[in-house]
Amino acid sequence: MELNTEIKVSTDPIFNKISKVVPEIEWKIHAPLIYKINKLKKEKNAVILAHNYQTPEIYHGIADFAADSLALAIEASKTKADIIIMCGVHFMAETAKLMSPQKKVLLPDMSAGCSLSSSITGKDVRLLKKKYPGVPVVSYINTSAEVKAETDVCCTSANAVKVVESLGAKKVIFLPDKYLAKYVTKNTDVEIISWKGTCVVHEQFTEKEINEIKEQNPGIIVIAHPECPPDVINAADFAGSTSGMSEYVKKNQPKKVMMVTECSMSDNVQVENPKVQFIKPCNLCPYMKKITLPKILDCLENESNEIIIPGNLIKKAKLSVEKMTLIGRWSSNVIDILKQAILEDLRPSGDVTSKHIKNNKLIKAKIISNENCIIGGLSLAKKVFKFSDKKIIFKLKTKDGRKINKGKVVAIIYGKSKAILKSERVALNFLSLVSGVATITNKFVKKINNKSCKILCTRKTTPNLRTIQKYGVKLGGGHNHRFNLSDEILIKDNHIAIDGNINQLVKRTIKNKKGKKITVEVDNLNQLKKIIGLKFDRILFDNMNLKNLKKGVKLSSKLYETEASGGVTLKNIKKISSTGVKRISIGTITHSAPAINFKLEI
Ligand code: SF4
Secondary structure (H helix, E strand, C coil): CCCCHHHHHHHHHHHHHHCCCCCHHHHHHHHHHHHHHHHHHHHCCEEEEEECCCCHHHHCCCCCEEECHHHHHHHHHHCCCCEEEEECCHHHHHHHHHHCCCCEEECCCCCCCCCCHHHCCHHHHHHHHHHCCCCCEEEECCCCHHHHHCCCEEECCCCHHHHHHHCCCCEEEEECEHHHHHHHHHCCCCEEEECCECCCCHHHCCHHHHHHHHHHCCCCEEEECCCCCHHHHHHCCEECCHHHHHHHHHHHCCCEEEEECEHHHHHHHHHHCCCCEECCCCECCCCHHHCCHHHHHHHHHHCCCECCCCHHHHHHHHHHHHHHHHHHHHHHHHHHHHHHHHHHHHCCCCCCCHHHCCCCCEEEEEEEECCCEECCCHHHHHHHHHHHCCCCEEEECCCCCCEECCCCEEEEEEEEHHHHHHHHHHHHHHHHHHHHHHHHHHHHHHHCCCCCCEEECCCCCCCCCHHHHHHHHHHCCCECCCCCCCCCEEECHHHHHHHCCHHHHHHHHHHCCCCCCEEEEECCHHHHHHHCCCCCCEEEEECCCHHHHHHHHHHHCCCCEEEEECCCCCCCHHHHHHCCCCEEECCHHHHCCCCCCEEEEC
16 A cells, blocks of 8 residues: 555654654555554454554554553453454463453464463463462463463562562462562562563563663663563662553653663653653564564454453453452552551651650560451551561461451561551551451351352442451452442442333443443332343342242342342341342441451560
């Protein structure tokens, strides 16, 4: 195709943006392809997702969304497009398919692999699990669906430390990147069992090379990816994931920078930060570079190279990716909550009593439970003490989720006396709260007859403490309902009362559900009859007597997942579960959980 006026008008704004990093002679070849791809993707309702390591003509020319692997996976789960073209490598396309199994996911070149991903198989993980029984597995997102299916939770280079710590385990199997494993080991107390995988791009960088560039460019800021060897990271001024590196440049606007990562990333970030001078150490990823504009066009035209993953594998592998996205929400939210709680106890003048103690000596303190309970919140208590003084040692004597007896020492703390006293109350309050929720949840879980029935919490939580209370529910053996209004569609009595027509409201919602699950709440069998047969996911029987609940479950259990709520107590839960209902949601386990009493003894 010729570079005619129509193509020029459509693509010149793109060239103006990237002309610093793409020569004009190359642009003449790129522009007609970009024009064709952008036109065709609209006609086919396709979305193009591109990784940060793609070349600028792809990243800036045709991508609808360009980011790191995690953000691409999240975007894949949200897109309304019928087709997803992944401009990245095979594991990224697989992850997009896991997140959006009903969509057609295409990879322009099926041989675009990844040295990390191919370093390990599902069989290898199964052998490791056999060797280290009970030790949770964290896998980098750069792994195949087969490996993800054997994994407890996935991570990215941006959240690897958070994910490892979120498990509350002493030991974690961390796969497959040996350098990222070293980076995590350095930043956590958790023992890491690693694998031998490496990234062919990042392992090539050396400390010598970094030091030479620093010498030749006084004042240069060097930022490195955690997949690099540890001596390279040590020689750098900052280490961060691809998104972390990009954010760093955007925020700090250094005069001169070197990004120790794949070469195209520097080009793409340079386009967005024209005032920053980039020194580019050119290590290209041979797999990422297999993706080219002609291959993208061909794949889009013929809808070829579709990613196919068996349904059972999708289910297992998706879970490990979903858990990671939940931890992301949990981590940032929880850190905020902890910081606010600490400030609440110290503002405006700090601990005005402990100031008068003469000796700020090193002491040993014990946290002891005053009640039998299911323990929860140990990692939160540890963080509270660490915020006060990084040097405090917090030794766990049990694990979140365990049943403990009155008098049990749950943790031993070593550190400076004033820092321990300053943190004591806030740390104990978190233990009391989470253990309280876990304990009451567990009482309900134990009462139920029907073992395939789940106990769930609702949105009836203490303002701003939802994440923590929902965590407690899981520790007690319960499950989490939707986190908030944006997670799932739940048509309740008030929606029905305001709309006036349950059947029409449900039909309208199904039409516009945009990938969200739909639950419809009914409080009588007449309402159920008006909607039965419509294609939604779950039916929620609210406040129905046992006789009607049983009838409702019988009528609908082949079509929908069934749930009961309203007035559930420890006395009646056994009978409710005997109706065959699959889920019972209970507000009491979060809004009225009695706190468990703990003490700190010196
Ligand atoms: S840059 Fe490294 S980790 Fe990324 S796709 Fe290439 S080989 Fe894999």
